[in-house]
Amino acid sequence: MNEEKYSKLIGKLKKRLDEERFYHTLGVSYTSAALAMKYGFDVDKARLAGLLHDCAKQYSAKELFDLCKKNGLEITKIESEYPSLLHSKYGAFMAEHEFGTCDIEILNAIKYHTTGRPGMSLLEKIVFVADYIEPTRTVLPKLSEIRKISFEDIDKAVIMELEMTIEHLKRKNPDGIDPLSIETLSYYKEVH
């Protein structure tokens, strides 16, 4: 991807996303690039995946539900109860059909960026972690610790991020936890 294509995509996203989400998106793009440097992954691919990860975030829960239905995307039980979860799945669909990305690794990194999944690829882990640690995030639990660990042991960062997110959801709404997040946490605790 040359700089012209990267700027074009940035321009497109700036029009769709609110200001806070737009700056978060840039943060995830740069942070994904930095993690790719650290772990020896394709930097350009990482910055593209990071840039597009929340491209469907402007839609409401209802819109996401309807758009997924209309386009034949499978909706799990928890996603039908909490359709905002669908911004990842529909984001992957949009990345392919509206932003012209056909790289399956990038599409999966977008698709699983909220819950993670067992056996994530390096790019999936990069985007998952970058989403939590990017510079415009300020108030997440254990943020500075997870930022440091992300550049030392990415699997450990995945575990900590999931623990923080699941703990938060347990307090707020235990029935709303996506079983895939729980499965991902058990998987990484086992392999780590």
Ligand code: DGI
């Ligand atoms: O889209 P972002 O805000 O950058 O981050 P994200 O894709 O991780 O989404 C975070 C939101 O999703 C946050 O409001 C919490 C929610 N979330 C994350 N995991 C789960 C979840 N919501 C439900 N219901 N269940 C989950 O397991």
Ligand code: FE
């Ligand atoms: Fe997201």
Ligand code: FE
């Ligand atoms: Fe995000």
